[in-house]
Amino acid sequence: MTTRRRFLRDAGLVGAATAGAVALGPVPAHAASGRKVAVLGAGVAGLTAAHELIERGFEVDVYERDELGGKARSIFVPGTGTGGRLDLPGEHGFRFFPGFYHNLTDNMRRTPFPGNGKGTWDNLVRADAYMMSREGRPDLTVPFPFPLPPESRIWDPDSFLATIKSGLQTVARLSVTEAAFAAQKLLVYVTSCDERKFGQWENITWADYIRADWFSDEYNKFIADGTIRNLAATKSKDASTHSIAMVGEATVWSILGLGNEPGSSVDRVLNGSTSEMWLDPWIAHLTDLGVKFHVGHDVDSLEVSDGKIVGAGVSGGSTISADWFVVAMPCERTAGLLSSDVLAADPSLAGIRALRTDWMTGLMFFLKKKLPLAPGHVNYGDSTWAVTSISQEQFWKRDFSAYGDGSVRDCLSSIISDWFTPGTFNKKKASDCTPSEVATEAWKQIKAHLNDGGEDVLTDDMLHSWFLDPAIKPDGSGGVTNETPLFIQQPGSWRLRPSSETGIPNLFLAGDWVKTPINVTTMEGANQGGRSAVNALLDAAGSRASRCSLHRLYESPLWTVFKAKDRMRYALRLPHQFDVLDTRWP
Secondary structure, eight states: OOOHHHHHHHHHHHHHHHHHHHHHOSOOTTSOOSSEEEEEOOSHHHHHHHHHHHTTTOEEEEEESSOTTGGGSEEEOTTOOOTTOBOOEEESSOOOOOTTOOHHHHHHHTSOOTTOTTGGGGGEEEOOEEEEEOTTSOOEEEESOOOOOGGGOOOSHHHHHHHHHHHHHHHSOOOHHHHHHHHHHHHHHHTSOHHHHHHTGGGSBHHHHTTGGGSOHHHIIIIITTTHHHHSSSOTTTSBHHHHHHHHHHHHHHHTTOSOOTTOOSOEEESSOHIIIIIHHHHHHHHHHTOEEEESOOEEEEEEETTEEEEEEETTSOEEOOSEEEEOSOHHHHGGGOOHHHHHHOGGGGGGGGOEEEOOEEEEEEESSOOOOOSEEEEETTOTTOEEEEEOGGGOSSOGGGBTTSOOOEEEEEEEOOSSSOOTTTOOOGGGSOHHHHHHHHHHHHHHHHTOSSSOSSOGGGEEEEEEOTTEEEOSSSSEEESSOEEEOOTTHHHHSOOSBOSSTTEEEOSTTSOOSSOSSSHHHHHHHHHHHHHHHHHHHTOOSOOOOOOOOOOOGGGHHHHHHHHHHHHTTOOOTTOOSSOOOO
16 A cells, blocks of 8 residues: 555655756766666765765665674674663774764764654764873863863964963973974974875874874873874874874864864764664665665675676675666775776776775673763773773663663773783783683773772672674684774875776775875765765766765864965975974975
8 A cells, every 4th residue: 555655755756866867967978877876885985875876866776795884883782682672782883973073964964863853963962071091190081172261262373382382281291392392293284284294294104293202101192192092093103194183183173163063062972872873764764765775795896898897796696787886895895806807997996905904993891880980982091902982871862771681781882992012911912812801901901090099980890791893703813803994094095095086987986995085084084985986976977966065174274374385385395384393304
């Protein structure tokens, strides 16, 4: 029986498809014809591409090897729900939605959620503080946001240096020399022209740029790796200066209320599990719009004929046919698609093989008691495994007693970002441990930070159970492997990263590893990668449909004149005018 609601929905889809067909306009002679798109991968990039394409009248099929939602999805612990309760909710890592996200949250607003006027965007809640927990020292909790008083506003380079130097001396306990050096390096970056950022700072590590090996452990805890654990999925010795400093600058402006999307704050999290509050409604909405999802398709090849993609091979022997192909797979899996035929059609794609990945993985500690350590993220500054966490219950709408056996009251959702440094207690790299050993050592490192003030904040009897991301698997020799590493921006990676548009007229790339305005490995980057792929496809199709917006991070107008001067200096191969304490020549 056709209900009025179904009739109206189907009529709307037909209308949208007709309008999309009209909007396509004449197709360039070199391009594929038709409107059928195969999106290969159903993470944030793939879902974004599907969303934007279906709304523009294309026929969209999404193919995924494992689970819809990719690394962003919730991972419920199988068999833990009893008495009609839900299974315990796990995550690949806690979800963090900075205020400077604009594109991802646009898609969230366009995803309906019962009772919400702004869709799943209304499920974002503000995190009010950031806590740096130190072992053997008082913890530091910084409230968000904290607008500077008028007399402390940053109006020029001198006030910038004074403000940053004072803050580092006060908050980070750095020496005058260290604070002055760090402040000067930060000033150099924010007043650098784009040409220097991409031509010089992109090619050295953050650790090298801020001279991590010159200064104290305290300096390194705050300036090198301590604070960037929460800003980007990388380490100072591995990531380019431009990638780290770019997102760091955006975060500072966000704290000051600049560059944020309307109605947001610097740090936001979801008010429930990621899949329940965002991804499942998104997938359901896309399904209603006409997107078809196919799970269990492990794409392992691309078939080329006459310079175009004519099919995507699936493990097991089947072939996916379409007019257009959007590869929205992780960079390490995309590299596996680069056959000699693909590279002959577009040799520039070879750079994908040189991109690097690292491990940053979630470990859930389900607790029998509520543990609101701070109303935001916690960074365990002396953890050798670079552990961070967030106490989820304080933000969630659903009571945790609705999960598992009913006795769980909170989840200390933690992330291990360094799997290759020996542990504090077991002296083993996390990658050399069994999953049980990983959980035991991480638990001990967290306790050592929280229980050092004369009070046992976290005790063993509070632990109900733990759950490690199932992508971490035993390797058969006492250690583990990681099936879902993250792309990192190693020095020089920008020139290796492809654009979404390729030299193959019906092939497009989507993901946080393609060139995007936000640059770094983030959900916003994945979303922008999906949008960029759609824009390139629309161009190739000769479509008159609107292009997806791509937000650029806020840049202060205070620095415009200094960037203009630096552009001339860089063109003359001169160092930056403020780079005087440790002059770097281009």
